[in-house]
Amino acid sequence: MVTLHTPFGTVRGRTVPGPFGDAEEFLGIPYAESAGRFRAPGPPPRWTGELDARAYGPACPQTPVGAAGLRTDEHRCLNLSVWRPAGRTGPLPVMVWIHGGAHLYGHHANPVTAGARLAARYGVVVAAPNYRLGALGYLSLDHLLGPGYADAANAALLDLVAALEWVRQAAPAFGGDPGNTTVFGQSAGGASVAALLAMPRAEGLFRRAIIESGTGDRAQDADHGRRRTAELLELCGLDASRADALLTLPTARLIRAQEALIRRRSSRRPNLDIAFQPSLDPGLLPAVPVDAVAAGSSSDVDLIIGTNLNDASGYVPLDTPDADVDTAVPARLAGADFPHVADLAARLPERLAAVMGRPPRAAEVVEAYLAEQIYREPSQRLLDARRTARGRTYAYLFTWSAPHTRAGRGSSHTLEIPFVFQTQDTPRARVEVGKAAPAALADALGAYWTSFARTGVPEGHGLPVWRPYAVPERTTAVLDTPVLMAADPRRPVRELLARA
Template sequence: MYGAVRGKLDDGVSVFLGIPYGADTSSHRFQRATTPTPWTGVRETLTYPDTSPQVELAGDLFASWDPVPRPPQSENMLGLNVWTPAIDAGRRPVMVWLHGGGFTAGYGSSRVFEGTRLAQKGDVVVVTVNHRLNLLGYLYLPDLPGGEAFPDSGNAGMLDLVLALEWVRDNIAAFGGDPENVTIFGESGGGWKVSTLLAMPEAEGLIDRAIVQSGSARYARTPDEATSDARIALTALGVSPDDLESLKTLPAEKFAETMKVLEADGTLPANFFMPVADGRALPADPFGEAAPATARSVPMLIGSTADEFSLFFLGIPDTDAITFDALPGFLRTVVPEADQLRVIAGYRA
C-alpha cells in the first residue's frame, strides 16, 4: 500500500472508498498508468473515487442506479473500493467486480455495486474499480505518425485493471482477504473485461477464478480497424493525425463531448472503443485460436443476462422502424464484420 487508510463501518462491514491504486492520468494520457505517490499520515477513504470522463447515461432508469450525488468526472479516477467483514488474518475469498457500460461509460461506484451485503452474506472481501474509458482508455495511436510515444494507448483502460489487480495481490491480505483466491466478475461490458483480462499475459497469476455474467469478449479490434477509428475520432477532436502531441493539452471534457457527438451522428458507435489485439498487452482475440493460454488453469463460470439488450433500445423512439439494413450497425460492437450478415440471415431464416 502507498500509505495508511481509514474507512468506516456499515452494518458491521468495514468500508474503504476511493483508495488510489494509480496516479492521476492527466499528465500521461494514453500511456500506462503509474503508481500513486505515497502519502504520510492516515488518508480518509470515505468517498467514492472520481469517474472517467464519459457521456452520462440518459434516462430515469440509469439515473436510479447511480449514487446521489454522482462522483465527479476527472482524469484522477484510478481508485478502488473495498468492503470486508473484518480486518483480520481471515484470508477470505476476494471478489473483484468490473462494471458494465461497455468500454465507454460506467463506474464501480453505482449503488447496485455497493458491496456491504455481498461481503456480509458471502463472508468475502468485495472490491470495485474505476478505470479509463472510451477515448482516454482505448484510442489506438501507435500506427499514426508519432504514435510510438503511445504504444499501449489502445488498451490503456485494460492495463489500468491489471494495475488494480496487482494492488489486490499486494494489499488485500491487510483487509482480511486471500490474495491467492481472487475471483474477477462482471456483467455486460464488465463480462467483456473479465474475458479480455484472461487473455492478457500481464494478468497471468493475478486471477484465480472468473465469472462472465453476459458480455464475453467475442471480438477485439485489429490495429487497422482501430487506426481507422482513431482517425475519425481525431478529426472530431480537431486534432491532426500528424500532431498527436496536442492531445496532451486538450481539456478533459473535450473527450466526453466528442464521444457524444460521434454517438449522436452515427459516425462511430460510442461503445466501439474497445480493446485492440495489438500484439503487446493483448496478443490476440480472447477466444480466438491464436489467443495465449494464459488462463488455461482459471475456472470460468459463464452465462447470459436475459433481455439485457433490451436496454440498448430504450433510446430509440420507434424500434419497429429498424430495418435489416441497419442491423450491421448494432452488431458491429459484438460480431466481426465477416460474420454479421450470416448472423442476420440466421434470424431471418
C-alpha cells in the same frame, strides 16, 4: 471509524451496518499514479499519515449523465473501493468487480454494486476499481505520436492489471487471500474480464472469473484503431499533423467529440456502436480473447459465463407494436453479423418459436437477434473455446423478469446485478426489479457466486447442483424462481447460429 495498515500506507474507513451484519468500507483508495494522458498507469502511490477513505474517489471523465453526482478527474480516477465483513478473520476470498458501461460510462460508486452486503453476508472481501474509459482508455496513437504511446490503445486494460496487482499486495491487510481472487464483471466489464483472460500481463493475478453478459470478441486491429483516431481528430477540429494537440485538449472537449463519434457510428445500427474497445497488441493482447482462450490462455482459471434472456430489450422493447418494429433489422445486418448462416432472417422466427412454444412477435424476433449477436452467441463461443481447459467452466441463463417491466423489458440487461450484490431491496435497485423482488433469487445468486469464489464450485444449501458445462449435455443454470438446471435450453437457436 476503522483504520487499517496496508503496504502503501494507513487507510481510515468506516463501519456500515446492514441486514446481514456490519461491513467495513474503504472508499476511493488510489491504486496507481497517473503518468499522463494516454500513458500506461504509474506505480501505486504511497503516503504517510492516514488516508481518509470514507468518500468515493473521482470517476473517469465521461458524460455528466454517466457519472451523475460524482466528480470526474482523469488524473485521479485510478482509485478503488474495498468492503470486508466486520469481525471476520482471514484469509477470505477476494472478489474484484469490473463495472460495465460500453467502455464509455460507469464507476464503482453505484449503490447497487456497493459490496458491503455481499461481504457481510458471505464472508468475502469485495474490491471495485475505476478505470479509464472511451478515448482516454482505448485510443490508438503510436502511429501518430510514436512508440511512447504504444500502450494508449489498451490503457484501460493496463489500469485493471494495476488494480489487480494492488489488490494482490494489499489483500492480506483487508483479511483477503491474495491467492484466491475472482474477477467478475458485467457487459463491458465482462468483456474486460475476457480480455484479462487473454493477457499475459494478467496471468496469475486471479484464480477464477465470472463474465456476465459479456463477450470474448472485443479486440480491434490496428486499421480499425487508426480509422477511429482519424475520425476523432476530425471531430476535435484537428488532423494527423496536429495529433499532439490531443495531449492538452480540454477533457470536456474530448468527451464531446467522443460522444459525437458514437452517435455517428450508432446511426448505422439499432444498438450502440462499441467504437472504443481493446486493441490487438503482440505484447499486451496478442489475440482476440476467444481465440486466445481456445489456444489455452488462462486454462487453469475456473470460469462462469452467462447472459440475460432479453439482454437487448433496452434497444427493442418486447411490447413494441408490430407496426413500429423495424422488422428488416435481421435481414439488413445478418450478412455482416452472421455471414455463415444462410437465410437467417427467414429461419430465426421458427427457431424462436421452437424455444418459446409459440410464434414470436416482431419485437421479440428483433430483440432476440440483437441479444444473440451482441451477447449470447459470443458467450456461446467462449464456452466452446473452453472445451480443453483444465479449470472448470459453468454456464447460466438469467430468465427472471420484474412484474412491472415484464412486458417490455423481460429479463433485461443488468437485471441480475442487484441480486448478486444483495441490494435488490434498495431504492436504486427497485426502479429495475420492482418493490417485491424475490429474496430467494438473491439467496441463490449470492450463494452461487461466492461459493464459486471460495472453492471454484457454485453451490448452496437447498440449491440445485450446478454441473460444469460440457458437450453434449451443455448443462446451464436457468436463474429464475425457482432455479432450474437445463440441458442446452436454447438449442434450436444455438444450432442455427453455430459456427463451424
